[in-house]
Amino acid sequence: MEILRTADGLRQWSRASRKAGRSIGLVPTMGALHAGHASLIRAAADSCGRVAVSIFVNPTQFGPNEDFARYPRTFDADCALAQAEGAHIIFAPYVEELYPDGAATFVEVEGLSERLDGKSRPGHFRGVATVVAKLLIAAEPVRAFFGQKDAAQVAVLRRMVADLRIGTEIVVCPIVREHDGLALSSRNVYLSAGERAQALTLSRAVRSAEDLVAHGERSATALLEAARAVFDAEPSVRVDYIELVDWATLEPVASAVPGSLFAVAAWFGATRLIDNTVFS
Numbered sequence: 001m002e003i004l005r006t007a008d009g010l011r012q013w014s015r016a017s018r019k020a021g022r023s024i025g026l027v028p029t030m031g032a033l034h035a036g037h038a039s040l041i042r043a044a045a046d047s048c049g050r051v052a053v054s055i056f057v058n059p060t061q062f063g064p065n066e067d068f069a070r071y072p073r074t075f076d077a078d079c080a081l082a083q084a085e086g087a088h089i090i091f092a093p094y095v096e097e098l099y100p101d102g103a104a105t106f107v108e109v110e111g112l113s114e115r116l117d118g119k120s121r122p123g124h125f126r127g128v129a130t131v132v133a134k135l136l137i138a139a140e141p142v143r144a145f146f147g148q149k150d151a152a153q154v155a156v157l158r159r160m161v162a163d164l165r166i167g168t169e170i171v172v173c174p175i176v177r178e179h180d181g182l183a184l185s186s187r188n189v190y191l192s193a194g195e196r197a198q199a200l201t202l203s204r205a206v207r208s209a210e211d212l213v214a215h216g217e218r219s220a221t222a223l224l225e226a227a228r229a230v231f232d233a234e235p236s237v238r239v240d241y242i243e244l245v246d247w248a249t250l251e252p253v254a255s256a257v258p259g260s261l262f263a264v265a266a267w268f269g270a271t272r273l274i275d276n277t278v279f280s
């Protein structure tokens, strides 16, 4: 499996593949790959003739006091996992390749980028939209695969491809969880044993809302209260947000309807984790 380091190399590979009649699937990641990433790569391999996995810890999506420097980097293991799941190439550019000296162009998805995670992480979605735009422009994939785990990111990127008239379909894959419900995340390695136990409040809070809806409750107030009670039972957990929103606009809604996103974020020590469910 080839490792490409430049956007031009990715573009040439993509053009040659399409010339040979193969459609391109792209799976953007920051590495430290786990079973959640693996599910995206498999979905790409199932529906596209050639699969590119990008591995790039994107500096512009990290705030000044966030974990860019210590973000887990496990490149060799990532390549092995990606290949085993059906990737044909890895795109792993150096920072200077995607952000050349003097780079001054950014993609800003207004409004959406200030909601949910964007509210507590100013500039985060600007960085995400910018790097994903660069990847889509170079790879020209027919489909790009993202996890529902980062549901606000999905909303931002759907808006971006629609607004920029980018011809890539955004495919969203289900959240992959540990046996006890914790959503897989590259950041779970930061958790102490105690924090790992507390982090179960996220999936419990999500489930509390799902259970209410399954019993006919739809009101946002009731869902938010139920989730809040789950977090209140673990006083050392610092809640960032609990919200019921429209998944397309990320604006709060008063009751859960098909397409509503119930999303939570909380801090476990120095680690911020997220979880969500989308109602049908």
Ligand code: AMP
Pocket: 028, 029, 030, 031, 035, 036, 037, 039, 040, 145, 146, 147, 148, 149, 150, 173, 174, 175, 176, 177, 183, 184, 185, 186
């Ligand atoms: P990251 O490497 O954290 O930027 O994530 C790369 C992609 O993997 C994003 O589209 C994430 O939403 C997705 N992803 C991360 N964790 C999970 C998970 N537990 N289940 C499914 N997809 C995930």
